[in-house]
Amino acid sequence: MFDGLKDKLGSFTSDVEEDVDDEAQEAIEEDAAEADSAAPESGAQQTDAAPTEDAATADAPAADTDDASEEDDRGLTEKAKILATGKSIIDEEDLQDHLDDLELALLSSDVEMGVAGEILSGVEENLVGETRRRLSSTGNLVRDALRESLYDVISVGQFDFEQRIRAADKPVVIIFTGVNGVGKTTTIAKLSERLEGQGLSTVLANGDTYRAGANEQLQKHADNLDRTLISHEQGSDPAAVIYDAVEYAEANDTDVVLGDTAGRLHTSDDLMAQLEKIDRVIDPDMTIFVDEAVAGQDAVNRAREFDEAAEIDGAVLTKADADPQGGAAISIAHVTGKPILFLGTGQGYDDLERFDPEEVVDRLLDA
């Protein structure tokens, strides 16, 4: 998942880390030279002390692992000191070159332009700006800057989906929107399975009265999972189907109504008007936008447009298992202001992961 983007982010961090190390080394040497010229008398004492240290080093010249890691630790401590004194840890011009590369990497991974800009300015601020002392002072400076910046854009609006359902009056009505074939129906079945596993009963409702075969498709999932499906014949009013499902849930103490809607193109005015009607008549507790991660930039644009037609509360990104880019996963929350709640990771009913921004960032940065 997201392997292409992960590689690109890895190249960025290692390239910049190299420059940071070089800069830090130069600063350390400058400091040492300044100290030598500023304190000639104590310099004599230091010269006395130096051979002892050298002798100790000479006693144990073998570069075993302990020595190597001690050396690393010392390097990091020095870097931390440089950070604390407020000295620049990277030349801003050098950083700009790297940021240009990062921008290209993000855009070629389908990250939305504004989101890429946000990530870049976050990284820059963390590395050269006033806030850099907030960063860990013990290494991985660049990775931490990138981590913080990515986390900020993908964690927008996060909430605990199940907690919200538990806290709401029952039945909780959730409507799923999105274009054709992205995995909406499968996602409804997966979510039903997940909620039932947590002790929340569900009923399925087929508000896709537009497409021939839609009832049969959802019925198949209902049969597999032993759930009730409420449906009407093709061509009837989808709002009426959802309404019936709510009545069923009330009569049977069912916790959650999961309502499918016709897959529609966001450019189809009729179907978008139908969606607005469901929103108005049913006033669902949540509207979840479903799209496929592999659609990249298109998924981001659609999320924005569906949100405008029937305000969404969150998104599910399917087929993340087949997406090397990760652009939609990174962009949707920031663009819509609504969180990604789940990732679809395969065709099985269990292939649904809660979208945990920290975990996603760790995955991208290979922590």
Ligand SMILES: Nc1nc2c(ncn2[C@@H]2O[C@H](COP(=O)(O)OP(=O)(O)OP(=O)(O)O)[C@@H](O)[C@H]2O)c(=O)[nH]1
């Ligand atoms: N690899 C993978 N395939 C998925 C995932 N989610 C759904 N699919 C597959 O995507 C295809 C389309 O899924 P559907 O659930 O039928 O899509 P839909 O949006 O309901 O489609 P319509 O009802 O035609 O609008 C099916 O073959 C699913 O098995 C996922 O997370 N990963």
